[in-house]
Amino acid sequence: MEFDNNIPIYIQVIHDIKQDIVTGVLGLGDKMSSGRDLALKYKINPNTANRIYRELEAQEICYTKRGLGTFVTEDGERVSQIRKDMANELLEQFISGMSKLGLPKNEIFLLLEEKFEKYDGTDIAQ
Template sequence: MEFDNNIPIYIQVINDIKKDIINGALALGEKLPSGRDLAYKYKINPNTANRIYKEMEAEEICYTKRGLGTFVTEDKEKLKNIREEMAGSLLDSFIEGMKQLGFTKEELIHLLEHKYDLNTKQ
């Protein structure tokens, strides 16, 4: 994973894990790698890996069973909320960038429809 220097690493890893949950690469209730394995996978400090799991637990994205490990939440509603939250964040950034380029709402909608149609034909 290529890290962005403008965003804390732990947030980038959390977002990557969220994407894996949303797209089904990690199933609801699935066991997550140990903190050490997570650190190895992302080439991060083990303390950062532990912070990632603490943050994810605080957001109720995962839970820990003492002695067994950390698991993805089994709450389907939480999954839906994560998906909508991430989509909203992407849309906010996209819309703000397009406004800075001078696009109107109508131009933006037309451009999106055109690009979407092009991408679905491939």
């Protein structure tokens, strides 16, 4: 993973883990990597990995069972809410960017329509 120097690493890793959860790479109740393995995977400090898991627990995205490890939440509604929050964040960024270009709403819709017509749909969930 290439890190953006303008965003704290732990936030970027949290976003990546959330994306894995909402896309099903990590399923409900799945065991997550140990803190040490997370640190190795992302080439981060083990203390940062521990901070990531603490933050994910605070957001009720995962939970820890002493002696067994850390697990993805089993709450499907929570995962749906995370997906919705992530989608809204992307939409806010998109709308903000289009607004900065001075494009009116109807032009933005036309651009989206054109893009979807050209898009083959292989990466869009149907």
